Amino acid sequence: MPNPVYSPDLAGIQVGETRISNVEGIDGRLSYRGVSIDELIKKPFVRVVWLVLFGAEPTVEQETSLQSFMALHSSLSAEELSLLRSVPERLHPMLVLQCMLPMIDPDTEHGIDGITDDAQRGLLLASKIPSLLAARHQLEKGKEPIKVNAHLPFHENFLMTFTGRAPTSSQIRMLDVTQILQMEHSFNASTFAGRVCASTLAPIQSSLVAAIATLSGELHGGADQAALEMAERVGTPSAAAKFVADCLADKVKIMGMGHREYKVVDPRAVILKPMAEALCSSGESKNLFDTLVAIEAACQSEFDKKGKQIWANVEFYKGAVFHQLGIPAHYFTSVFAMARVFGYIAHYLEFSANSKLIRPSARYVGV
Numbered sequence: 001m002p003n004p005v006y007s008p009d010l011a012g013i014q015v016g017e018t019r020i021s022n023v024e025g026i027d028g029r030l031s032y033r034g035v036s037i038d039e040l041i042k043k044p045f046v047r048v049v050w051l052v053l054f055g056a057e058p059t060v061e062q063e064t065s066l067q068s069f070m071a072l073h074s075s076l077s078a079e080e081l082s083l084l085r086s087v088p089e090r091l092h093p094m095l096v097l098q099c100m101l102p103m104i105d106p107d108t109e110h111g112i113d114g115i116t117d118d119a120q121r122g123l124l125l126a127s128k129i130p131s132l133l134a135a136r137h138q139l140e141k142g143k144e145p146i147k148v149n150a151h152l153p154f155h156e157n158f159l160m161t162f163t164g165r166a167p168t169s170s171q172i173r174m175l176d177v178t179q180i181l182q183m184e185h186s187f188n189a190s191t192f193a194g195r196v197c198a199s200t201l202a203p204i205q206s207s208l209v210a211a212i213a214t215l216s217g218e219l220h221g222g223a224d225q226a227a228l229e230m231a232e233r234v235g236t237p238s239a240a241a242k243f244v245a246d247c248l249a250d251k252v253k254i255m256g257m258g259h260r261e262y263k264v265v266d267p268r269a270v271i272l273k274p275m276a277e278a279l280c281s282s283g284e285s286k287n288l289f290d291t292l293v294a295i296e297a298a299c300q301s302e303f304d305k306k307g308k309q310i311w312a313n314v315e316f317y318k319g320a321v322f323h324q325l326g327i328p329a330h331y332f333t334s335v336f337a338m339a340r341v342f343g344y345i346a347h348y349l350e351f352s353a354n355s356k357l358i359r360p361s362a363r364y365v366g367v
Helices: 045-054 058-071 078-086 093-103 117-140 153-162 171-183 189-199 204-215 222-232 238-247 267-277 283-305 314-324 327-353
Strands: 020-025 030-031
Touching: 020 283, 030 045, 030 267, 045 058, 045 117, 045 153, 045 171, 045 238, 045 327, 078 117, 093 117, 093 204, 093 327, 117 153, 117 204, 117 222, 117 327, 153 171, 171 267, 171 314, 171 327, 189 204, 189 314, 204 327, 222 238, 222 283, 222 314, 222 327, 238 283, 267 283, 267 314, 283 314, 314 327
Parallel strands: none
Antiparallel strands: 020 030
16 A cells, blocks of 8 residues: 655645635635635625525525525524623633634524525524624723614625724725635635534534634734734835845734735735725725735745745735724634635535545554
8 A cells, every 4th residue: 555645735736626626726715615806896785695605696585585595694693792701801702713603502593595595504603603702892992782774785794893983985885895705715724723623523513613712823814913913013115125125034924915825916915905905095904014015025025036926815915904993903814714604614514425434544653
C-alpha cells in the first residue's frame, strides 16, 4: 500500500466535492452555484441566500416565504434575552455567539414549505444572529435592546437595531453587497470544521458553532478586525511606508494582505474596494481608508522589489466599510459570521445528504 500524501495544512489535497461555490484562485474568480459574484451582488440578499442553500433561484413565493420566516424568527424571546444578559460582558461577540446559539431551540411550527427540518433549523438560528449582536451591543452601551421591526429588510433591520438610527440607502446597499461577497467560499477553514462536525452526525447547531468558533481566529475571519486595528495604529497614510518596512524586517504578518487561495487579486476585493472608497468619503472613515490604501501600496512596492506581487484581500477594506456603518471593530468578525452562516448551512445540508465520518490519519513521530 503506497504511503499516504502528507500535508499538515491539507494544502492541495481534495477532501470532498461541492456544488455550492467555486474558488478559481489562479484566475481570480468566485461563483456561487455557477453564478459569478459580479452578478450575485445585483440580486436581493435573500434571493442569494436561497440560491446558496438550495441550488436554484427562488420563485417569488419562495422568496416571500423566506423573508417572512426570517422576520418571524428574528426577535429574541424573553428567555433568550435573559440568557444574553447573563453572558459576561468581557466576552468577545464571537464567543457570545458560540455561547448563545446552542441554547436557542431551533425547532418551529412555522416552517417554509418544501425544505427540510435541518434547513429550517439552520435558518432559524441564522435569523437570530443579527438580533443577538444588536442586543449585545446595546447592552454593552448600558442601553436596552431595540425591538426588531418585522417589516424592514434583513440588513436595514440589523443596522437600525445595532446602531439605534435609520441607515441610509447607500449604507444598506453596502452591507448587502459586503455580506453577499462573504457568504460562501468553498472549503475554507471554518466551513471545513463545520463539515467535520457534521460528519459525526452532530445536529446542525453544533456544526454552526464549530464553524463560527473556527472563523474567530485572525488568520481566518478575525483578519477584518486585525486589519482595521492595524490601520488605527499606523494613524495616517504618511506613516504607512515605514510601518510596512518595519513589519517586513521583523517578519511580522500584515493582516489582510494576500490570500492563500488567490494567486491574483481577490475578486471580492475588486468589488469592495471602490465601493468602500465611495462610502468612506469623509472624517475618520476616510483617513482609515486612505491609510489602508497607503499600506497596500507600500506592501506592493516592497514585494515588487523582490519580483513578487501581492494584493489586499476582502478582509482588508471591509473594516473601513463596517467602521463607516457604525460597527465597532470587535464586532467585525461576528457580522462576517452573520453572512457566512448561510454558507455553513448549505454545506451541512450538502454533506449530510451523503455523510461519511471524516477521520484522517496522522504521521507518528514519537519514540
